[in-house]
Structures are given as C-alpha cells and as structure tokens.
Amino acid sequence: MSTLYHLKLLILSVLLLLPAATVSADPRIYMEFAPSLLRINTPAATTRPLMADFRLGYEFYEHQYEAVLMTSVKEDKLNQLTVDVPSVLSVLYHYVPDRSAQLKLHYILGGSYIHVDSSYPGIGDGSDYYYGLSYGIGFEEAFSSIPQLKLTLDWIQLYHGDRLRINTTSLGIHYEF
Amino acid sequence: MLKALFICLGVFLFSCSDKENEDRLVDLHTVANQDVIAIGFPAEMETTVSINSFVQIEILGLKSNGVDEAVITSDVEWSLSSGALSSIDRSGILTTADNAESITVIARFGYLTESIDIWVSAAVFDQVVALHSDTLIIDMCQSQVLAPVGRYEDDEGGEEIRTVDSTNLALLTWDIFDQEDDELSKRAYIAKVNNQLMLHSLSAGEVNVRATHKETDVVSADLAQTIGSALASIKLCSADSTDLSSCDASSGFSVEQDEVLSLISVGNYLLTDGSDAYQNITRNSQWGLDSDLGDESATVFSTDRQQLEFTSNTDDSTADISVACGLIDQSIEDEDISEGVNLEIPVSCDLNDNCLIDTADITVNPLTVLSFDVTANGVNLTHTETTLFDSRPEEITLNVKANYSNVTTVDVTDEDIYTIIDPVDGLDVIEEKEGTSGVFTVLNAGIAKIEINLLGKSFLAVIEVP
Numbered sequence: 001m002s003t004l005y006h007l008k009l010l011i012l013s014v015l016l017l018l019p020a021a022t023v024s025a026d027p028r029i030y031m032e033f034a035p036s037l038l039r040i041n042t043p044a045a046t047t048r049p050l051m052a053d054f055r056l057g058y059e060f061y062e063h064q065y066e067a068v069l070m071t072s073v074k075e076d077k078l079n080q081l082t083v084d085v086p087s088v089l090s091v092l093y094h095y096v097p098d099r100s101a102q103l104k105l106h107y108i109l110g111g112s113y114i115h116v117d118s119s120y121p122g123i124g125d126g127s128d129y130y131y132g133l134s135y136g137i138g139f140e141e142a143f144s145s146i147p148q149l150k151l152t153l154d155w156i157q158l159y160h161g162d163r164l165r166i167n168t169t170s171l172g173i174h175y176e177f
Numbered sequence: 178m179l180k181a182l183f184i185c186l187g188v189f190l191f192s193c194s195d196k197e198n199e200d201r202l203v204d205l206h207t208v209a210n211q212d213v214i215a216i217g218f219p220a221e222m223e224t225t226v227s228i229n230s231f232v233q234i235e236i237l238g239l240k241s242n243g244v245d246e247a248v249i250t251s252d253v254e255w256s257l258s259s260g261a262l263s264s265i266d267r268s269g270i271l272t273t274a275d276n277a278e279s280i281t282v283i284a285r286f287g288y289l290t291e292s293i294d295i296w297v298s299a300a301v302f303d304q305v306v307a308l309h310s311d312t313l314i315i316d317m318c319q320s321q322v323l324a325p326v327g328r329y330e331d332d333e334g335g336e337e338i339r340t341v342d343s344t345n346l347a348l349l350t351w352d353i354f355d356q357e358d359d360e361l362s363k364r365a366y367i368a369k370v371n372n373q374l375m376l377h378s379l380s381a382g383e384v385n386v387r388a389t390h391k392e393t394d395v396v397s398a399d400l401a402q403t404i405g406s407a408l409a410s411i412k413l414c415s416a417d418s419t420d421l422s423s424c425d426a427s428s429g430f431s432v433e434q435d436e437v438l439s440l441i442s443v444g445n446y447l448l449t450d451g452s453d454a455y456q457n458i459t460r461n462s463q464w465g466l467d468s469d470l471g472d473e474s475a476t477v478f479s480t481d482r483q484q485l486e487f488t489s490n491t492d493d494s495t496a497d498i499s500v501a502c503g504l505i506d507q508s509i510e511d512e513d514i515s516e517g518v519n520l521e522i523p524v525s526c527d528l529n530d531n532c533l534i535d536t537a538d539i540t541v542n543p544l545t546v547l548s549f550d551v552t553a554n555g556v557n558l559t560h561t562e563t564t565l566f567d568s569r570p571e572e573i574t575l576n577v578k579a580n581y582s583n584v585t586t587v588d589v590t591d592e593d594i595y596t597i598i599d600p601v602d603g604l605d606v607i608e609e610k611e612g613t614s615g616v617f618t619v620l621n622a623g624i625a626k627i628e629i630n631l632l633g634k635s636f637l638a639v640i641e642v643p
Contacts, residue, residue: 043203045207078206078209079210080209081208118202120209121214128202163199164202
C-alpha cells in the first residue's frame, strides 16, 4: 500500500464525517462563474486551453461543497498538436478556516474527471479521460456594497499523475442566494 | 443526498490510478514540442564500432513540413537490446563493451520508436586507407569534410574496412606533402573541430596525405589527393554583400576611424556544365595589408573566419588590402596556414601560375562630431539659445566636450575652435583672452556670440551679459 493510498483513505474518511457534523448550520446555496486557464503539463511541454468554469455549491459555516463543470472556450496548439478539453467535471470540498477574514483562504479537496481531445499529423484525433484526486487553494473576498457577491481566485491541481499534471487557475464571481 | 455526493467523491478518489492513460498525451506533447512527425537514424551512421570505445548516437527528426530534418537533442529515451554488455546513457553516448557483440540501439521519442543493429567489433584499428568514403573533390581555396576510412584487424587475421571511429580519429595526426618533392605542403591543411575533420586548401596541385596514429605510431600509406584549379577569379567584397555574383571592390572601401570594416573574398568557380558558382572563400584566401598607418591599423579574421575585419585608429589615411588564392610570392609559415594567412605586407601573384588576386583601397575617414556639450562659467548652454547671466562676470570661461560618432566624448576646450561673432551694432561685448583657449574677457553689457566649430560641426553659444 502506497503512502498516497493511505493519504487518500484519510482524506475520504474526513470528508465522509464532515457533513454529519456541520449540516445543520446556516446553509446557503451559491453559484460561481469564472474564466479558467487550464494547464496540461508534461515533462517536455505544456498546453493551455481556455475554459469556462461553472459551479453550483452549498455552504454552511466553514464548509463548502460544490459541483463544477468546465467547458472549452478555446483550444490550444503546440506546433501541429491541437489540444482541447471539452469538459471537466469535479466535485470539490472547500474548507474556509477563518470566515471572519476580509480575504478568505480556501483549502480545496475533491475529485475530477477530465476529457481531453487531441489531434496530431499522422496520429489523427484521439480522446483521453483522466480522473483522480484534486486539490488546491483559493481566495475569496466579498464586495462591500453587495455582500452576497464575491470575487474568487482558485488554483486547483485537477489531476496529478506520474508524468502528467493538469491544473487550472480561475478568477471568478461567486454569488450566494 | 450529501452522503451520496461524498460516496461519489470517494469513488473518484479511489479510482485515480489512471496513470496508464497518460502516455498518449505525454508522448504527443513530446513530439509536438519539437514539431517532429517521424524519426530515423542518419544514413551515414556507422553500424560497426570498436570495442572499448565511445560513440555518440544521434537520431534525426523529420519536421511536420515533411522536408526539414534536425538532430533531436532532448527527450529521447535510449536503450539497448536485452543482454547487451555495452551501455548507452541518456544523451545517446554508446559505451561499447570489451567483447565483440551484436546489439540493437533503440531510440524512443514520444510515440515514435526506431532501432538500428550495431556490430561491436573486436577488430583493432590499424591505419587509414582512404581520406574519404567517396571520391573527394576539392578545389583551391575550398574546404571539405573528411570521413577517413580505416583498416581494422582482428586476432584471427580478418580485416574490416570502415569509417574511422571517433576514438581513433582523435588519436590521428595529419601531414600533407607535395607530390613533386615530398616536402611539407603549404597547399592545404587538415583541421579538427569538434571531432570533425576538415580539409582546407590554399592552392592547386597534387598532394599526399599521411595519417599517423599517436599510440601505435603506424603511418598510413600516401593518400593521394588532387586540389583542383577551377577557380576562374577572386574578388573582394563587403561582408554585407547579399549577391556574391555582383559585388566588387572597384570603387574601394571607406571606413571611419575606429570603425570595423568587414570584408570577404569571393571565388568564382567554373562548374563542369560551364556555369559559375560564387563562394565565400575568405577562410582559405591569403590576405595582405599595405598601410601607411603602421601599427595603427590591423586586420583580423572573424571567429568563424568567414570574414576579415579591418580597423584603424588613425584618420585621414589609406590602406591597400590584397587577397589571393593560390601559390603567392610571399613566404608563409605553418602557423599562418593553420590560423589563416593574414600578412602585414601586400600579397602578390607575379611569380606563380594558378594564383589569382584582387586588391582594393581603404580610405579611413575622421570621426564625425555628432554634438557638443558646452558650459559657460558652469552654466549649460544650448545651441543658438540665449542664456542670461545674473550678473556681469569679468570673464566667460567655456568648457566644450565633443560627442563623436564612435560613442566617445572628448574635452576639446583647448582646441582652436572659437570664433567671436561681432555684434551688428554697438560695442564689442567680449574679446578672447590672450594666451588662453575658451576664456573670454567681458568688455561691455550686451549679447555675446561665440561660434564653436570642429570637424564641420558647429555650435553657437549666445550669452546675454547684463
């Protein structure tokens, strides 16, 4: 059993326990929209498709649970290689340790399912699917005039493989109902 | 509901062993990064190498335009067939074992894989038997890459004839002799750069090349080589010339003091079909300089020896530059040949056939003055603009600095560069102080005008004296 396996087990256990402990307090639904720059990193090179990031979430106290859908806005090219990401589906948990702070820090954990299309001369078109543990960090600040409206900045490692890393950086608007 | 959500999340977390799917996308990025669509070993790659030697294996990538090829220098995974005693490192350097064996070298670049069979031979290098695998055609003042062929012998008396491996190539010294008298030749020399052998020729004729192995002292037989005489003409051109067929030096060259003048020599070779081929033959030409500037001027080869650079730090002078290809009248030393013939006397071709020459004048012009920095009693002045003094000084002391075209600034205050412009009416305001330069005695109130003139550049200082 690898260290990574034990780490995942620990994280899953914590996540399964958290809702039961906090579900009764001050729940709010929110939605978020963000342009997002996806980075597909390999040892040799990186491609950067541009995405639109939609999120629907559920917040109570320091916990946020959200479903994320990202869809392609603009493919990226590396010489003759075309890379597009038609969709990314994620389920993420945000932990906000200090809710009273002006600029709130988020720890992000979850899982993602990433669909990558690619095309190269002599190889043709192909699709690849990656799913796995996601983690990241984010910041959130409310507009003083409209407290329900917040500005968010997230960096999330969507997929962390042996030689492939896929991460996203998004700058978005978050609205609480 | 929430439980279901987190069970789904758990499924994600525990099913993230998705790494076997990574190869395709990673490989695509690898090949795309270098714009490569196919790979292959060079056609001239040796497939027999000696035991206990090092060989740099290279793989070529075909670019996506389907035409260009380039050596792939990174992201190649090298391996050898299983059971091989030899080894290959990450940069493609094959270290052969101390026993003969047959191996397969495998190069993997992204999703592209190519392999080549190599025989690691126990045969030992004996001597060079040919200068090149094909007939070597070289004309005067040209250069050619050499790939010498050697004889290798094994313990059982067998022999292999193949291109000399890099290990033994590094241990060979080369001498060239004129065939007619067996004297060391000044017609050509062999230079080794980055383990690549180049034959450079200076003049036409028949020569014999001998290769000596430093460790075994075995000397090759005479390897006869003809240096052709198809050079029809030679001419001097500016290194900036884009059309070698039309450039010339008929109107001479001019250069400013301290500026670099870059020259090339261009050879016109007659091809077998009667057409002309113009080539830059600067490296193998023999250059001479006749200058009235003494040590103040010099010519040096550029680092790649594709041009000759002339500079002079004395103005108003001339130099004659000459360039020849062939057997020149002047004596040249061995080091002149290996480092480039660049004499401090003119070269000439009066005594020898098959020697072609061109000459040109170089005029060295003085520097030009681009601007002046002028102060009067410490106050900055601007050309033609009136500067008002607060009080009447007894003297006006100018300080003048000239900014030259070679990006230097020189204090020229003491030069004879001042002319007082008398007022149209009224009394004289200033007069030049006797025995000084740039110092003026104030006589009366009014506007004083002093023109400063140096090398055709002028500055008008206008000062209002209260």
